[in-house]
Amino acid sequence: VPPGPTRPAPPLLARQDEREQLVRLLARGRSVRLTGPGGSGRTRLLDIVADDCADLAPDGVVRLNGLGRSVDDLLQDLFHAVYSAPLHRPERDELLACVREIGAVVVVDDLEAGGTALDALLDACPECAFLFGATPAVPAPSAESGVEEVTLSGLDRAAGLDLLGHVVGRRLTEDESNWAGDLWFESEGLPLRFVQAGALLRQRDRLRAGAGAVDEFGVFEDARPDDVPPEAAADADEVPLPALGE
Incomplete structure (x- = not known):
């Protein structure tokens, strides 16, 4: 492939x-x-x-x-x-x-x-x-x-969430933002942790979204962060957020 x-x-x-x-x-x-x-x-x-x-x-x-x-x-x-x-x-x-x-x-x-x-x-x-x-x-x-x-110190909370949103390629849901806040505290703002977390959220999107959602919203295309509404992911089958230790 x-x-x-x-x-x-x-x-x-x-x-x-x-x-x-x-x-x-x-x-x-x-x-x-x-x-x-x-x-x-x-x-x-x-x-x-x-x-x-x-x-x-x-x-x-x-x-x-x-x-x-x-x-x-x-x-x-x-x-x-x-x-x-x-x-x-x-x-x-x-x-x-x-x-x-x-x-x-x-x-x-x-x-x-x-x-x-x-x-x-x-x-x-x-x-x-x-x-x-x-x-x-x-x-x-x-x-x-x-x-x-x-x-170099860690990112502040707002910058960490902004980075995560860019990596995921869409706006974060409220639950994801809260989860990312916990990640920021646990990781002391290290950017790499937010890049890794973004990869986990993209994987989670693949599990939650069917092929139709991919075609309609371009979740996995090279999209800008605002191109995919968070409601699109929220309507799919619920998949738990990754544990912070993953």
């Missing part, structure tokens, strides 16, 4: 202040660490800020992944991202001389380095502005590093 149409990515909600702050710091040549737990939307925000910064530096934006990578690994990754030398692994002196000339916004998600190790990365690349993404468990940059800190 061929796959259905790809659903658009959910919107970035309640993160505009952080987005503008990150772009502003990077435009001034500052390095910054975006800290947030898994599911906080950290990677999505990094991707959007990277696009915003596409024209800031002569070597553009370089995206690296720090998962399981040491500082030396990241320097090699940066070298190969900028220079066309696929079969060459430079020795340390050559590597440091090359990366010293790179002028880029370097986005490193899932960073695992902190403290003096991070200082070494920054010192090796004086013409780069780094945007790091890390969990709170990763050691902080040293006080001498000059790295700015931006922390």
Whole structure:
């Protein structure tokens, strides 16, 4: 069976202040660490800020992944991202001389380095502005590093419900809104939990709605949130809302 149409990515909600702050710091040549737990939307925000910064530096934006990578690994990754030398692994002196000339916004998600190790990365690349993404468990940059800190908190209740409505593709019923309020409290507003909850509600809609309802209301089409009235789902056979632990 061929796959259905790809659903658009959910919107970035309640993160505009952080987005503008990150772009502003990077435009001034500052390095910054975006800290947030898994599911906080950290990677999505990094991707959007990277696009915003596409024209800031002569070597553009370089995206690296720090998962399981040491500082030396990241320097090699940066070298190969900028220079066309696929079969060459430079020795340390050559590597440091090359990366010293790179002028880029370097986005490193899932960073695992902190403290003096991070200082070494920054010192090796004086013409780069780094945007790091890390969990709170990763050691902080040293006080001498000059790295700015931006922390992602959970969404507020209204933004969480708005995100859930976008993911489901229709307005929420009153029961669903109350359920989502409990989810917000239980999840501390983590966006990923609302995206997952939206997938469960779409699955619930499939169980509740017959083929006729799909054809008539476009429940599973790439519809805007207001295209499907909540009364349409309410008229179908009742299916319990998912337990919050699911």
